Amino acid sequence: MNINGLLAIVTGGASGLGKATATMLAAQGAKVAIFDLNEEAGKAVAAELGGIYVGVNVADDASVAAGLDAAEAAHGVARILVNCAGIAPAVKTVGKENAPHPLDTFAKTVTVNLIGTFNVISKFSARLATAEEIDGERGVIVNTASVAAYDGQIGQAAYSASKGGVVGMTLPIARDLAQHKIRVMTIAPGIFLTPMLEAFPQHVRDALGAQVPHPSRLGKPAEYAQLVESIVRNPMLNGEVIRLDGAIRMTPR
Numbered sequence: 436m437n438i439n440g441l442l443a444i445v446t447g448g449a450s451g452l453g454k455a456t457a458t459m460l461a462a463q464g465a466k467v468a469i470f471d472l473n474e475e476a477g478k479a480v481a482a483e484l485g486g487i488y489v490g491v492n493v494a495d496d497a498s499v500a501a502g503l504d505a506a507e508a509a510h511g512v513a514r515i516l517v518n519c520a521g522i523a524p525a526v527k528t529v530g531k532e533n534a535p536h537p538l539d540t541f542a543k544t545v546t547v548n549l550i551g552t553f554n555v556i557s558k559f560s561a562r563l564a565t566a567e568e569i570d571g572e573r574g575v576i577v578n579t580a581s582v583a584a585y586d587g588q589i590g591q592a593a594y595s596a597s598k599g600g601v602v603g604m605t606l607p608i609a610r611d612l613a614q615h616k617i618r619v620m621t622i623a624p625g626i627f628l629t630p631m632l633e634a635f636p637q638h639v640r641d642a643l644g645a646q647v648p649h650p651s652r653l654g655k656p657a658e659y660a661q662l663v664e665s666i667v668r669n670p671m672l673n674g675e676v677i678r679l680d681g682a683i684r685m686t687p688r
C-alpha cells in the first residue's frame with residue numbers, strides 16, 4: 436500500500452520501536468494515531484509528528500473500542516495498524532527460596548502482549564472490513580513478537596509464551612482476514628536499542644551487541660520501522676513472521 440495520506444495506528448507508539456514506526460509513517464505522509472498508556476510521552480510524540488495521542492490500554496475491551504472511535508473521528512478509518520505495545524517482565528518459573536512464578540505476572544504478560552494484540556487486531560479489522568479497496572487491498576497489520584518466541588532465555592517463560600502466541604496466530608488471522616483483503620505480518624526483533632536498553636551501562640550494551648553475528652551491534656529502532664515500511668508497501672507479504680535479528684540465536688542467559 437502507498438502510505439501517503441492513510442491513517443495509521445501505532446500501539447506503544449510513545450516509545451522505542453513504536454515511536455520509530457510512528458515517525459517513519461508520518462514522514463511517509465500518514466496521519467498517525469498513537470495508542471499508549473504513557474500520556475506524557477504519547478502526547479509529545481503526537482505533537483512532534485502532527486498526529487494524535489489516544490490514551491488506550493490495549494488489554495481492555497472498552498478502551499480499545501473508544502480509542503478506535505477517537506482515531507476514526509479525527510482521521511477516518513485506519514488502514515495501517517502496527518502493534519508495538521508490550522511488557523517484558525523477567526521471572527523464573529521457580530524463583531528465590533523456591534517460590535513459584537507469581538501467576539498474576541504470567542497472566543498480565545499474556546494479557547497485554549498476546550490478548551492485547553488480538554484485541555486491537557479484531558476491532559481494527561471489523562471497522563476496515565467494509566471500507567473501499569485501494570489497489571486491491573484494504574489494509575495491513577504488523578505485529579511485534581520477539582526472538583524470545585523461539586529462543587527465550589532464563590526468566591522469559593511468560594514473555595516467550597506471549598510472543599509465541601503472537602507468532603502462532605499470525606497465519607490463521609491472515610487466513611481469516613484474506614476475505615477482507617487485509618494482510619497480517621509479524622516481526623520478531625532481536626535486541627534493539629530502545630529506552631529499556633538505553634538504561635543499561637555501555638559495557639552491558641556492548642556485550643549484548645557482541646552476541647549478534649552480523650552486524651555485531653544492537654538494532655536501531657529505525658531499522659525496525661524500515662521493515663514495517665517494506666511490509667506495508669509489498670502486497671505479497673502476508674501470513675508470515677520475519678526475524679529481524681542479525682542472525683542472533685539467544686543463549687540460555
Ligand SMILES: NC(=O)c1ccc[n+]([C@@H]2O[C@H](COP(=O)([O-])OP(=O)(O)OC[C@H]3O[C@@H](n4cnc5c(N)ncnc54)[C@H](O)[C@@H]3O)[C@@H](O)[C@H]2O)c1
Nearest residue numbers: 447449450451452471472492493520521581624626627629
Ligand atoms: N527492544 C527490544 O530489543 C525488543 C526485542 C524484541 C521484541 N520487542 C518488542 O517490541 C515492542 C516494543 O518494545 P520497545 O523496546 O519499543 O518497548 P518500550 O517499553 O520502549 O515501548 C513499549 C510501549 O508500550 C506501551 N504499553 C505498555 N503496555 C501497554 C498497554 N497495556 N496499552 C498500551 N500501551 C502499552 C508503553 O507505555 C510503551 O510506550 C514490545 O512488544 C517488545 O516486547 C522489543
